[in-house]
Amino acid sequence: MLKSRLITAFILIPVVIAALFLLPPAGFAITTLVICMLAAWEWGQLAGFKTRHQRIWIAVLCGLLLALMLFTLPAYQHSADVLRIQTSLWVALGWWIVALLLVLTYPGSASMWRGSQPLRLLFGVLTIVPFFWGMLALRQFHYDTDHATGAWWLLYVMILVWGADSGAYLFGKMLGKHKLAPKVSPGKTWEGFIGGLITSALIACLFGWLAPLAVSTTVLLTCSVVAALASVLGDLTESMFKREAGIKDSGNLIPGHGGILDRIDSLTAAVPVFACLLLLVFGTL
Numbered sequence: 001m002l003k004s005r006l007i008t009a010f011i012l013i014p015v016v017i018a019a020l021f022l023l024p025p026a027g028f029a030i031t032t033l034v035i036c037m038l039a040a041w042e043w044g045q046l047a048g049f050k051t052r053h054q055r056i057w058i059a060v061l062c063g064l065l066l067a068l069m070l071f072t073l074p075a076y077q078h079s080a081d082v083l084r085i086q087t088s089l090w091v092a093l094g095w096w097i098v099a100l101l102l103v104l105t106y107p108g109s110a111s112m113w114r115g116s117q118p119l120r121l122l123f124g125v126l127t128i129v130p131f132f133w134g135m136l137a138l139r140q141f142h143y144d145t146d147h148a149t150g151a152w153w154l155l156y157v158m159i160l161v162w163g164a165d166s167g168a169y170l171f172g173k174m175l176g177k178h179k180l181a182p183k184v185s186p187g188k189t190w191e192g193f194i195g196g197l198i199t200s201a202l203i204a205c206l207f208g209w210l211a212p213l214a215v216s217t218t219v220l221l222t223c224s225v226v227a228a229l230a231s232v233l234g235d236l237t238e239s240m241f242k243r244e245a246g247i248k249d250s251g252n253l254i255p256g257h258g259g260i261l262d263r264i265d266s267l268t269a270a271v272p273v274f275a276c277l278l279l280l281v282f283g284t285l
Contacts, residue, residue, distance in 0.1 A: 020139070020151040021148060025139070028139055029070060033063060033066050033070070036066060038059070038260045040058050040059045040062035041056070046241040047120035047121045062129075085137055086279075088272070089280060090276060091130055093273060095126040099237045103181065114244060127234075131271055131272055134271040138150050138271065138275050139153075157270055157271055160204065160207075164196040165231070165266060167199025175189075175191040177191065180193050181236055197228055203224070222282075226273060227277070230269040233269050234265045234268050238261055238262070
């Protein structure tokens, strides 16, 4: 299992970096849309839709919704300035606050949504749609003056999340004694959580110093720590829904890593939250 995970990671990481920097805006949008459709396919199972036919329709409808929103944008290269994109990012902030409450009160909170497929499907929409627009908003950041600026920002968020996850794993293995959320994800500990935050802060300082990120240290550190917290919440939220669905992995599309959602669960929270803070709260549009 570890061998397949490492091989897959060594293959996927260069592909992701190449996609960030080399794909044109339309190509990047289409690629992100396909990833979101695959995530929607897997979310169908979390929402209680068991048949392949039902899940295909969920993926198709997700793709059509995102494509419709995309094609009706007035000026693609300035998409972060469009009201509907800003609304999606604010909605993401609100949704992840609600998700935090659901996780903190689980399993009691599950009584409100356990038996409702439409409500669980809505949770999927609130997770996937803002993630799509967060990815595009960051990728289009100052695209008209420098095509690579947004790619650097997205790479930064991804490294931040991967670093936080790795730091949490290492600190948790070495020092972990106190469970973070035993009813949701028994393997996570407070020691790992704190270790992940420390790792994220170090990455923020190092990357902010080395990479061309034209923003103050205070803003970068604030956005980074909140995004790291959101990434943990994204992971816990998916774990909560998988536990209710009685499954270990959201899918098996990625050898050794499970499904698409298993790989992007942290990013679905971190990307739109980071984009909302950077672009809207701190006004760096």
